[in-house]
Amino acid sequence: MSRDEMHQLQSNRLRRLVSLVYHNVPFYRAKMQQLDLLPDDIRSIDDIVKLPFTTKQDLRDNYPFGLRAAAPADVIRVHASTGTTGSPTIVPYTRRDLSVWSEVVSRSLTAYGVTRDDVFSVSYGYGLFTGGLGAHYGVENLGATVIPASTGNTEKHLRLIHDLKITGIACTPSYALYLAETMAKLGMTKDDIYLRVGAFGAEPWTENMRHEIEERLGLKAYNIYGLSEIMGPGVSYECEGQNGSHINEDHFYPEIINPDTLQPQPVGTQGELVFTTLTKEGMPLLRYRTKDLCALQPGSCPCGRTSVRMGRIMGRSDDMLIIRGINVFPSQVESVILTMPELEPQYMLVVDRQGNLDTLQVQVEVRRDYFSDDMGRMLQMKKQLGERLKNVISINADIRLMEPNSIQRSEGKSKHVIDKRKLE
Amino acid sequence: MIKQLSVFLENKTGRINEVCKVLAANNISMQAFSMAESADFGILRLIVDKKHEAVEVLRQHNFAVMLTDVVGIACPHVAGSLSRVLECLASHDVFIEYMYAFASGEVANNIIRTNDNERCEQILRDNNYCVLSSNDL
Structure with missing residues (x-):
């Protein structure tokens, strides 16, 4: 598709979208009225800058179905986002949404060279998380054989990979490396299996991890990007060039903004990635701020695709951490610490990657006049904090009890995170 | 105490x-x-x-x-004297959370933290053991 044709298609779809949300979502109607905007003011995709932004907080404020644009009966599936504070984010899908989703995942798989002859293991978690079912329907839609392995029971999974001659896999990059380690433990090598292609996403990863995964599993490792608020996996994908991810921009219109001024940035400049769901019916979003920092890449791609590419995610514009594919906010940890009177709400999160698994250490100060002389009670307190944290953030953290005043205080916005993972 | x-x-x-x-x-x-x-x-x-x-x-x-709060007790620095103290406490169902001791000359001083320090002191006194106060140390 030429750029002109894409511009025309996006413009048509944006006009339809704006009319849809204006008439069906009171939240957007109110926001547009505040800006003195009518649907007819949006004539082409270039007018998108006039539209209001949507934030994660807006989704929470409208929990559960306040941003739904479709009739309840037309919603045929609901997903929810992982590990967030307060209300989870609920995403309703219509039949057409699911069909678009399958289509964009199939496109991604096709770019990786997957065909209907492949046997494909989906090793993202199945459930409310979009990874499992999203990849599943994409593989099925393409016509390859899907093996819904989900996560866990790695040895059994490896046996299936071997016995069923599985050729493709979708999972988090850290799980891919864990598979490689388990293989080594079982005395298997890449020559014992038939994997040739992998779709990896749901957490940030590096070029080094790519090389290691490719080397140890004997496959080509491709990035797949997505987020549940917009759709799930399949928002963008790498082609054989492995240089930036092509955005399915006929469905998800990308912009890069300066997260402080909210002004659109020129192509090639780093900033916050913003998406507008051009064709979504269940929960269409205008200019959703992903908080992911990256740049759109200028120029055409040697692969021949004309869709715009996004570079690697370089960080977050908020303090959210992604640990083993799970979203963690320091404020969640803080709220758990506040439930324990023996502890000061002074803490530091140290994130690292040991071997190939993300680790989280929570350092927290014991209160000066409120600790226990009983070692058993102290250890119990540590255990209790660990368990409460696990309930909230779904991660087993290494708890370190610290002396009062030993954690560094900073002026103004306190710094609660040390991320030692190398993501270059 | x-x-x-x-x-x-x-x-x-x-x-x-x-x-x-x-x-x-x-x-x-x-x-x-x-x-x-x-x-x-x-x-x-x-x-x-x-x-x-x-x-x-x-x-x-x-x-x-x-x-x-901990209980201090002095006993003779001879073999078997601590054992008698502990046996007495165990027979009265006093649970010891931790303890440490230091001996010098003819006396061995023990610091004991129990699940019920008051009762522990009373039992020790009733059995004629030498319970220490802060001033004795």
């Missing part, structure tokens, strides 16, 4: 000496101490002459410190 200082310490080289230095600078003398440790932190337990002053100066230096 004896008051013991309990100080929370991270497992870091030199940390115990930090406590000793603060006490020394304030002319506070230690009569006994013991260290309980886990993987990443420890609890330093000590008996000092000026306990309230010690708590104050340690808190000023940001240590987590508290006073804990």
